[in-house]
Amino acid sequence: MAGRPGDPGRPMLVLGVYVVTAAGLVPGRGHAEVAIAAIEGGANAVQLRAPDHSDDELLPLARELADRCAERGVLFIVDDRVELAMTCGAAGVHLGQGDPWQDARIRLGPEMILGVSVEDAEQASAAEAAGADYLAVTVFGTATKPEAVPRGIEGVRAISDATRLPVVGIGGIDAGNARTVLDAGAAGVAVVSAVAAAPDPTAATRELVGVVRGTTGDPPYRG
Numbered sequence: 001m002a003g004r005p006g007d008p009g010r011p012m013l014v015l016g017v018y019v020v021t022a023a024g025l026v027p028g029r030g031h032a033e034v035a036i037a038a039i040e041g042g043a044n045a046v047q048l049r050a051p052d053h054s055d056d057e058l059l060p061l062a063r064e065l066a067d068r069c070a071e072r073g074v075l076f077i078v079d080d081r082v083e084l085a086m087t088c089g090a091a092g093v094h095l096g097q098g099d100p101w102q103d104a105r106i107r108l109g110p111e112m113i114l115g116v117s118v119e120d121a122e123q124a125s126a127a128e129a130a131g132a133d134y135l136a137v138t139v140f141g142t143a144t145k146p147e148a149v150p151r152g153i154e155g156v157r158a159i160s161d162a163t164r165l166p167v168v169g170i171g172g173i174d175a176g177n178a179r180t181v182l183d184a185g186a187a188g189v190a191v192v193s194a195v196a197a198a199p200d201p202t203a204a205t206r207e208l209v210g211v212v213r214g215t216t217g218d219p220p221y222r223g
Contacts, residue, residue, distance in 0.1 A: 013075070013113065013133060015168050015188030016212040018045040019205060020079070022144060025197040034196045035065050039072050041195075041205025044188065047094055049079035055087075062088035077115060082107055094136065097123065105131035119151060121162035128163050135165050136190060139181055140172025144192045153184045160185025175207045182212065 019038035021031040035046050046069055050058055062078060066089040069076035077092050078085035082104050085093040092113025095101040101116050108114055116127040117136045124135055137159050138148040150171055151159075160167045166187030173181055174194040181189050189212065198204035 013166060014044045015075075015134060015166055015190075016044045017042070017205065017208045018047065018168055018170075018188050018190040019043045019195050020047045020049050020170070020190055020192045022192050022196040023050065025144075025193055029196070029201075032061055032065070034201060036068065037201035038195055038205050039068055039074055041202040042209040043074060043195075043205050045075035045077060045190075047077040047079050047190070048090075049192075051080065055081055055084045058084060059088060062090065066090050075113065077113065085112070092133070101127065101132065102130045115168075118159060119149060120155070121158050124159045124163045124165070124167075128165050132165060134168060134187070135159065135163060136168045136170050138171040139169040140177075142171040142192070145171065153180060156181060156184040156186050175204075175211045178208060178211045179214075188212070 021034045023030040031048060031050055035048065038046050046065065048058065048062055048065060062084055066076045075091045077094050078088065078090045079094050080099060082093050092115065093104065093108065094115035095104055096117045101114060105114055113133045114131060115134045115136060116132040118124045118127055127135055137156055138150050139152065139156055141150045142148065148171055156167065156169050167185065168188045168190045169181035169186040170190035173189045173191050178189045191208065194208065195201045195204045
């Protein structure tokens with residue numbers, strides 16, 4: 001099991017507003033622009049998700065974002081690419097059920113963060129036992145990842161109740177429904193289009209931060 005967030009040498013795992021990058025939702029706006037807007041808007045975490053690019057293509061951007069996030073105290077997570085995350089200096093990596101996350105925990109060592117997408121309490125327990133640091137569950141249907149099966153608010157509640165790990169809701173979340181997800185037990189909300197497709201992505205991030213902080217007075221954190 002990896003050391004828990006907050007242990008010496010580990011980044012603090014605050015996941016209140018977690019922005020996942022996307023390119024092309026607004027013409028001329030790519031992963032870099034979305035990530036930088038999220039950082040400027042006060043996001044707690046930024047995930048670089050660019051499945052159409054190779055590790056070599058992404059490495060310069062990943063290194064830049066890792067540095068920017070470190071300077072601002074923002075967690076920088078790389079989606080699906082353990083080697084890239086380790087090479088660029090990211091805080092961690094996020095993997096799905098089809099990825100070798102059990103082996104990834106060993107490769108990442110005790111200091112890097114491992115997030116795992118889960119669909120039910122059984123998968124949540126397995127990921128926790130294998131050393132995951134946080135979990136993600138799809139809440140509502142979303143066009144940005146149509147293959148993900150939405151679990152609804154009750155799914156968030158069931159998974160949150162089944163694990164000691166912080167749970168992040170993702171899928172169809174925006175400033176209008178984020179409180180509902182948090183009230184179901186989530187430690188944070190992850191968004192794609194709510195920021196990446198917004199007319200002003202920095203302002204959209206700030207709005208989400210305000211909603212999330214307004215729920216508890218501070219960014220949610222579950223140790």
